[in-house]
Amino acid sequence: MTTFAQLTHDQRAHLTGSEEAGGVWCLTTDPRKVRALLEGLRPAFDYPEDLTCIDTGGELRVFCRLWSTAQRQAVHVSLTIPRSRGHLPTASDLWRGYEWQEREVFDLFGVQFDGHPDLRRILTWEGFPGHPLLKDFVVDNDDSSWEIPEQTDQEIIDLLSRE
Amino acid sequence: MPLRDFRIPEFDAPEVQLPTGELAHETTIVSMGPQHPSTHGVLRLMLKLDGESVLQVVPVIGYLHRGTEKIAEKRSYAMIVPYTDRLDYISSMYMNLGYVRAVEGLLGIEAPPRARVIRTILGELQRIASHLVWLGTFGLDLGAWTAFIYCFRERELILDLFEQICGARLTYNAIRIGGIVADLPAGWEDGLRAYLTAQEQGLRDYEGLLTGNPVFRARIEGIGVISAADALNWGLSGPSLRGSGSTFDLRKDDPYECYGEVDFHVATADSGDCLGRYEVRIQEMHESLSIIRQLLPRLQEPGEVQTKVPRVLKPPAGEFYAHVEAPRGIFGVYVVSDGSANPVRVRFRSPSFANLSALNTMCAGMKLADVVAILGSIDIVLGEVDR
Amino acid sequence: MDALRNLAHIIWYFIAAHEVLRSFVVAVCSLVFMLVIVLIAIWMERKVSADIQNRIGPIRTGGLLGFVLQSMADALKLLLKEDLRPAGADKWPFVVAPYLVFVPAFLVYLILPFSATWVPQDLKIGILFYSAVSAVPALGIAMAGWSSNNKWSLLGGLRAAAQLISYELPLGLAILAVVLLYGTLEMKGIVAAQWQHWWMDLITLPALLIFLVAGMAEVSRAPFDLPEAESELVAGFNTEYSGMRFATFFLAEFSASFFISALAVTLFVGGWSLWGVDIWFAQHVLHMDPSTWNLAAPASIPFIMKAFWFFVFLAKSFVVLWILMWLKWTMPRLRIDQVLNFGWKILLPAALLNLLLVSGIGAVLPRLSKPLTATQDVAPIHIDDSVGLAPVAQTPPPLPPLRDDVPAPGTP
Numbered sequence A: 001m002t003t004f005a006q007l008t009h010d011q012r013a014h015l016t017g018s019e020e021a022g023g024v025w026c027l028t029t030d031p032r033k034v035r036a037l038l039e040g041l042r043p044a045f046d047y048p049e050d051l052t053c054i055d056t057g058g059e060l061r062v063f064c065r066l067w068s069t070a071q072r073q074a075v076h077v078s079l080t081i082p083r084s085r086g087h088l089p090t091a092s093d094l095w096r097g098y099e100w101q102e103r104e105v106f107d108l109f110g111v112q113f114d115g116h117p118d119l120r121r122i123l124t125w126e127g128f129p130g131h132p133l134l135k136d137f138v139v140d141n142d143d144s145s146w147e148i149p150e151q152t153d154q155e156i157i158d159l160l161s162r163e
Numbered sequence B: 001m002p003l004r005d006f007r008i009p010e011f012d013a014p015e016v017q018l019p020t021g022e023l024a025h026e027t028t029i030v031s032m033g034p035q036h037p038s039t040h041g042v043l044r045l046m047l048k049l050d051g052e053s054v055l056q057v058v059p060v061i062g063y064l065h066r067g068t069e070k071i072a073e074k075r076s077y078a079m080i081v082p083y084t085d086r087l088d089y090i091s092s093m094y095m096n097l098g099y100v101r102a103v104e105g106l107l108g109i110e111a112p113p114r115a116r117v118i119r120t121i122l123g124e125l126q127r128i129a130s131h132l133v134w135l136g137t138f139g140l141d142l143g144a145w146t147a148f149i150y151c152f153r154e155r156e157l158i159l160d161l162f163e164q165i166c167g168a169r170l171t172y173n174a175i176r177i178g179g180i181v182a183d184l185p186a187g188w189e190d191g192l193r194a195y196l197t198a199q200e201q202g203l204r205d206y207e208g209l210l211t212g213n214p215v216f217r218a219r220i221e222g223i224g225v226i227s228a229a230d231a232l233n234w235g236l237s238g239p240s241l242r243g244s245g246s247t248f249d250l251r252k253d254d255p256y257e258c259y260g261e262v263d264f265h266v267a268t269a270d271s272g273d274c275l276g277r278y279e280v281r282i283q284e285m286h287e288s289l290s291i292i293r294q295l296l297p298r299l300q301e302p303g304e305v306q307t308k309v310p311r312v313l314k315p316p317a318g319e320f321y322a323h324v325e326a327p328r329g330i331f332g333v334y335v336v337s338d339g340s341a342n343p344v345r346v347r348f349r350s351p352s353f354a355n356l357s358a359l360n361t362m363c364a365g366m367k368l369a370d371v372v373a374i375l376g377s378i379d380i381v382l383g384e385v386d387r
Numbered sequence C: 001m002d003a004l005r006n007l008a009h010i011i012w013y014f015i016a017a018h019e020v021l022r023s024f025v026v027a028v029c030s031l032v033f034m035l036v037i038v039l040i041a042i043w044m045e046r047k048v049s050a051d052i053q054n055r056i057g058p059i060r061t062g063g064l065l066g067f068v069l070q071s072m073a074d075a076l077k078l079l080l081k082e083d084l085r086p087a088g089a090d091k092w093p094f095v096v097a098p099y100l101v102f103v104p105a106f107l108v109y110l111i112l113p114f115s116a117t118w119v120p121q122d123l124k125i126g127i128l129f130y131s132a133v134s135a136v137p138a139l140g141i142a143m144a145g146w147s148s149n150n151k152w153s154l155l156g157g158l159r160a161a162a163q164l165i166s167y168e169l170p171l172g173l174a175i176l177a178v179v180l181l182y183g184t185l186e187m188k189g190i191v192a193a194q195w196q197h198w199w200m201d202l203i204t205l206p207a208l209l210i211f212l213v214a215g216m217a218e219v220s221r222a223p224f225d226l227p228e229a230e231s232e233l234v235a236g237f238n239t240e241y242s243g244m245r246f247a248t249f250f251l252a253e254f255s256a257s258f259f260i261s262a263l264a265v266t267l268f269v270g271g272w273s274l275w276g277v278d279i280w281f282a283q284h285v286l287h288m289d290p291s292t293w294n295l296a297a298p299a300s301i302p303f304i305m306k307a308f309w310f311f312v313f314l315a316k317s318f319v320v321l322w323i324l325m326w327l328k329w330t331m332p333r334l335r336i337d338q339v340l341n342f343g344w345k346i347l348l349p350a351a352l353l354n355l356l357l358v359s360g361i362g363a364v365l366p367r368l369s370k371p372l373t374a375t376q377d378v379a380p381i382h383i384d385d386s387v388g389l390a391p392v393a394q395t396p397p398p399l400p401p402l403r404d405d406v407p408a409p410g411t412p
Helices: A004-010 A034-041 A098-109 A154-161 B068-072 B077-085 B092-107 B113-141 B146-166 B188-209 B214-220 B228-233 B274-300 B351-357 B359-363 B368-378 B382-386 C002-017 C019-052 C063-080 C091-111 C126-133 C136-147 C151-182 C187-196 C205-218 C243-268 C277-284 C303-330 C336-364 C366-373
Strands: A017-021 A024-028 A047-055 A060-068 A073-081 A087-089 A112-114 B028-032 B044-050 B053-060 B318-326 B329-337 B345-349
Touching: A004 A017, A004 A024, A034 A073, A034 A087, A047 A098, A047 B329, A047 B345, A060 A098, A060 B329, A073 A087, A098 A112, A098 B351, A154 B028, A154 B044, A154 B053, B028 C151, B044 B368, B053 B359, B053 B368, B068 B077, B068 B345, B077 B092, B092 B113, B092 B318, B092 B329, B092 B345, B113 B146, B113 B188, B113 B274, B113 B368, B146 B188, B188 B274, B214 B274, B214 B368, B274 B368, B329 B351, B345 B351, B351 B368, B351 B382, B359 B368, C019 C063, C019 C091, C019 C243, C019 C303, C063 C243, C091 C126, C091 C136, C091 C243, C126 C151, C126 C187, C136 C151, C136 C243, C151 C187, C151 C205, C151 C243, C151 C336, C187 C243, C205 C243, C205 C303, C205 C336, C243 C303, C277 C303
Parallel strands: A024 A073, A087 A112
Antiparallel strands: A017 A024, A047 A060, A060 A073, B028 B044, B044 B053, B318 B329, B329 B345
């Protein structure tokens, strides 16, 4: 049974900060160490509950929440990346459930996940201008340039044509 | 025997590619949806078919994306509650609950005991109502038309009960930050009791129509199998996960409201197929009825249903993650505050989104008709998939 | 009035004398009959489904006459709708397909023995005619699916082709059992044999079950409605059809459903006969003398009995149709591989086994099957004293002619 103290001790090389708040273990790390940290967490935390991103204005904070069904314990992992052209290693090979969550973060925030098997837009369409959940994305209802380009489905057809 | 052995030596046609292997295959790519009778809304599935066999499924979502999370950044905390109704519109009550619990966590307040009891009862009623819609539409997906009407017969009674509380039948906006919208109207409990009796008969009716039906069982037994480990790995939750044998249920594992105080059993099935998911939901309805019965006496205790909450909410800077076991699985709400009246970020972790992502895994090697059955068995609502 | 009646007689004789004209009149009458039946069947489907589903069903149109007006309104709506043909559709197959489905569905009505002597077209090979004609709709459906230029339609068409061909065999074998037992292909003869030996229906009971299951698959009724499986294939082969062309498919489907019920009644449930009760009724209540009736001489049977039998036949057919509807509204749809497996691995062996059984019984009971192929040597109406009925026929009524070389009295 992992405890918070043991976890932070084992993973201290990959952490930049840790605290226990309201029964949840909150870990902070940075883009270079995150992959190793998640690999260390994988055996104990078997459920990929959430993965998202917060635009704090200055930079992007990527946040993921894992749950251990055996211990009934949640852990938050967060890290900050620059607002534009942020790159992160993917976690979708560790937890398949993050495959779509990463696509969503890519779609809405423009964060690139290196090594993701199928990093396409998911909620918006092919050719959508910008990333809507960034704070500087302007929502203008009267903007007449909002035309959805003709959808060719080429990305999907290519995907399906792959063996 | 390979077909190329039959080539006539004199006739040479190099441009003709003769098929190799036992039988020649030509695959078709079919777009199922976004307007299709059984995609439960505006889901689009790109199917790669070999005859009737499904080789690959690529779900295309986003047709109902309304940018709820973006809208939420421009609204005050209390104003967001009605938006959550529109996420999973089949179980709006639970969407309210999830969001409200996150804001309450951020504020550090808690609803009064009576409100907690009522919330739990409403939540379980909502779970049954949601499962009834699922049961009816699952039957429709399989071509069994009749169960649908029977399910809606009892769902109507639940909606009547909800209507008495908040005046709405689909998007309730009933659970508010710090409590619920109003105390129960007079006579509501009698209606609830009458409903509980009707529902028990109703459950017998549905089971009589479906559970033992050999055609129904033949259609869902062994279809869309996913193991418990795979299901967890894919982030499945709710009945879709418990149908594979996992007992992961937040009502037990991370109790909220009154779930810690009632005695219930987490319904599971070991088969991991559509039948397992079906059985779990049927059992869950029985469990929900039992939970409501246990909480009925506590409705007699008078008390406040709303704590004092300031008119303009300005939670302290910080963040809070609340998750509840919605009818479809784990509904997580992540609220980040900077101390102002509007949240910096509201994130809705929707169960259907995660459940849908495993569709391709479940559909491998199945027939076209099974895709419809599997999609029905994971019970998605596009409102929360697309948000 | 006399003049009018004479005129009618003259017209009738004129028509009767001209085979072509007579055929034309018979065809039109069958068509009208079929349309009326379909109107009733559609209304019945709506009411039966409503009853099963705890609903009321259509009540706004027509009141008690709802069965006519509601279906008429439905038909009118379809008539007035725009008739769309997809730009990519293959024109001629697309246009012709509905009629390839519709024409056989109405053509088979010609051979139905509606009453003792009321057969629109009394073919000597009646049941064979049905087997031949009923294979055509599969072609029409496959054509519709192929020509629509829609992948769902294509899948529906292919499903229909696979399913209809698979179930043709058990259907044919179930019919063959009856033919073997009664020794005739003529519909009239098959019913007459059952009229005379009502208990023969018990021997063909397994064949009836096989026939009904295969028949449901043949007319694509749930749980075998895979060709148009709404929740999977949108609407299957008729996805791209609208307006009158769709109505044609719809009409054909209901017509075929009724026909399968009527055929099941004709072959297995005694057709227009009422298992001896009709004879008893005629003798004791209406004080008639059934011994003078001769199936080969239509004039020898009172009109009232023919009309009575006609209604018995319709009532039986609608009861069977109701059972089909009941099944439809309580059963989910099967999957294509399950349908084909069931057809080939269960129903076909069962049909073969049944055929073996029936031929065995036919061999054991030669006395019973023989008289049916002979003409006039055995008392056909057998009413036992032990059940309290007086012996009816001292001199038995002659049997219908079942051999070509024996001309029936009274035929032109």
